[in-house]
Amino acid sequence: PVKDRALARAVAFGYGSVLEPGRYPVGVVYLEIPPEMVDVNVHPQKSEVRFADGRAVQDAVYRIIEQSIGPALSGQAVLSSSAANLQTSPPNPLSLKGEGGPEIVWSGTGELPVSALPYPVREGAPLSTSDQTLPPSVTFLAQLNRTFLLCEAEDALLVIDQHAAAERVTFDRLRRAFTNRAVAMQTLLVPELVDVEASAVSLVEEAQADILAMGMDLRPAGTSRVAVHAVPQILARGRPLELVTSLIAELARAGARGYSGAIDLALATLACHGSVRAGDAVSPAEAKELLAALSKIELGGYCPHGRPVVMRLSFRELEHRVGRR
Ligand SMILES: [Zn+2]
Numbered sequence: 051p052v053k054d055r056a057l058a059r060a061v062a063f064g065y066g067s068v069l070e071p072g073r074y075p076v077g078v079v080y081l082e083i084p085p086e087m088v089d090v091n092v093h094p095q096k097s098e099v100r101f102a103d104g105r106a107v108q109d110a111v112y113r114i115i116e117q118s119i120g121p122a123l124s125g126q127a128v129l130s131s132s133a134a135n136l137q138t139s140p141p142n143p144l145s146l147k148g149e150g151g152p153e154i155v156w157s158g159t160g161e162l163p164v165s166a167l168p169y170p171v172r173e174g175a176p177l178s179t180s181d182q183t184l185p186p187s188v189t190f191l192a193q194l195n196r197t198f199l200l201c202e203a204e205d206a207l208l209v210i211d212q213h214a215a216a217e218r219v220t221f222d223r224l225r226r227a228f229t230n231r232a233v234a235m236q237t238l239l240v241p242e243l244v245d246v247e248a249s250a251v252s253l254v255e256e257a258q259a260d261i262l263a264m265g266m267d268l269r270p271a272g273t274s275r276v277a278v279h280a281v282p283q284i285l286a287r288g289r290p291l292e293l294v295t296s297l298i299a300e301l302a303r304a305g306a307r308g309y310s311g312a313i314d315l316a317l318a319t320l321a322c323h324g325s326v327r328a329g330d331a332v333s334p335a336e337a338k339e340l341l342a343a344l345s346k347i348e349l350g351g352y353c354p355h356g357r358p359v360v361m362r363l364s365f366r367e368l369e370h371r372v373g374r375r
Contacts, residue, residue, distance in 0.1 A: 052099050060108040063304075064115025066314040079114050081107065184208075184345040184360065190337045197328040199337050206364040212340070213328050214353035215360075219343045221321035221353075223284055224265070228317060233265030234283040241269075241277040242290040248274045250298045257301055264317060266297060285324025292323045 062069055069075065089100040101107045188208060191200045199215070201208040227233040246254075251270045254261065261268055265282030278290040285293060296319045304312030326332060332340070344359070353359050369375045 051097070053097055054099070056104055056108050057111055060112040061115055063312065064112045065119065066116075066312075079111055081110060081114075083107070183348060184341065186345060188341055188345070190334060190341060193332050193337065196331060199332065199341070201341065203362075205366070206362050207368070209361040209363070210341075210344075211328075211353070211357075211359055211361075212326055212330070212332055212337075214357055215340055215344050216325035217318075217321050218347065218353045218359055219340060220284060220325045221318055222347050224282060224317050224321055225314070227282075227284075228264055228313070231263055233263065235265050235267065235280040236283045236286050237267075237280045238278060238290065241271075241279045243271060244276050244278060244291055244294045246274060246276055246295070246298060250274075250302065251276060253298060253301055260313065261297070261301075264297075264313075264320065266293065266320075268294065282320065282324070285320055287326075288320075288324035293320055296320070296323055 058074075061075065065075065083101075087102040089102075090096060092098055092100045185203045187204055189202045191202055193212070194200050194209070197212060199210040199212050201210060224233065251272075251274060254268050254276050255270055258268070265280070265285070267278070267280035269277050269279060271277040276294065278294055281288070281290055281293055297316055300312070300316045300319045304315065326336075326340075366375065
């Protein structure tokens, strides 16, 4: 096997915000490359190869993954337990010309095994993949440890991570507004100055249009300082300092390349800092509103980082545990 950090990064960006850091999807991407474009003799154990045009290969991998799982991530695909029923539209074959090099052509069917989908299988039985939205009749019971919302569904007890749920809802709204270029902004009475590294100031300048579309009005204010003039209204509970530093970190991580996955990651990190956190009190009214919003989101069972939001314990299982069945 060959390891390649750049390709791993391309895979991660292809998945965008749904891939939790430190988790790795399993799958097969078929790339056909002219032999003279790959040098296989760069490592004594042959665990690395060198591509003549690494960027073209990364772009190809990124696009294949984005096109193959993109429909599923945007909620257009119906998840099912067998790969044969997986509804992903076959992406168009890619034809990439490396600078001056021969053409790299990819052709594929777009079929991915179910295990390659970004829904991690975890212990504690989160909602199953065939059950991607909250059941309609969920009754809120209580908040536990200022972290979980305890709820009763028709046939099960649900334990909902309040932060993951709120983040998922905020992310969905923010992303929708971003797509429509209609993120409502809240102007700060006094612009907040945030000290940043000099490189971050130029990053803010370069990405100003995208950042503004995300609902953040950031302006350079000196060589190592930016001024926050407005934040997205939906994130008004977040602290401007945290919003800015996490956004800049995310943009720096993405580099100068305009991956759409990088925008998702930035929106996800904004949603994270602007949502109810663990430790926050949640009133019954707020909990009900959150549950209602969550039930309308497809794939609402997972937070933008791909962690399960809802843990489910069926009454059947409970009965089994006390020896009733
Ligand atoms: Zn978070």
